[in-house]
Amino acid sequence: MKKIIWKIEPLGLPLVLRHCKKCGKTSEFSCSGQFRVNAQRKYLDIWLIYKCAKCDTTWNAAVYSRVSPQALNANLLEGFYSNEEGLARQYAMDFQFLKGNGADVLRPSCSVLGDIPASGEVSEVEIQSEYPFPVKVSTLVRDKLxxxxxxxxxxxxxxxxxxxxxxxxxxxxxxxxxxxxxx
Structure with a gap:
């Protein structure tokens, strides 16, 4: 049995649908890749900032609310302060995190990298994804083949x-x- 690996690569960060106060209707918001860290006495509030695609109004997706700085790993906290790209991407690709913040998530476009199984030959295809995608397997297979x-x-x-x-x-x-x- 031939073994093949398909890697799922997102072609961008997912857009979210939210009500935009300035536009007065539901609009697409895109991740800015930046965090906002706000200190309230001994506690921190941390948000991932999104911007309306039409008017640049911001929406803050709550990452942590009223958390003690000592409760967070020092490297993680530094990642929030320095707007670490990988950390922002990790949160922006977390569909449960976004849904927990009241956003409807649009599935990002993705490509499937790997060989196509040969016709008539038994093949085992392992589909790997760095991020949990709520995409139907049928869609990926149909697009690839x-x-x-x-x-x-x-x-x-x-x-x-x-x-x-x-x-x-x-x-x-x-x-x-x-x-x-x-x-």
């Missing part, structure tokens, strides 16, 4: 594409990763 919905469902029904863990490939979402068997 240039399959129509009908062709994809036909292959799944016939067992030519299946999950090693027995997940329903018509509905399941990627999250962090999974293994598929192609025949």
């Amino acid at each position: 240039c399959l129509s919905q009908k062709d994809y469902l036909e292959r799944v029904t016939e067992g030519k594409i299946r999950s090693s863990a027995g997940q329903d490939l018509r509905k399941c979402r990627l999250k962090n990763g999974m293994v598929l068997i192609f025949q």
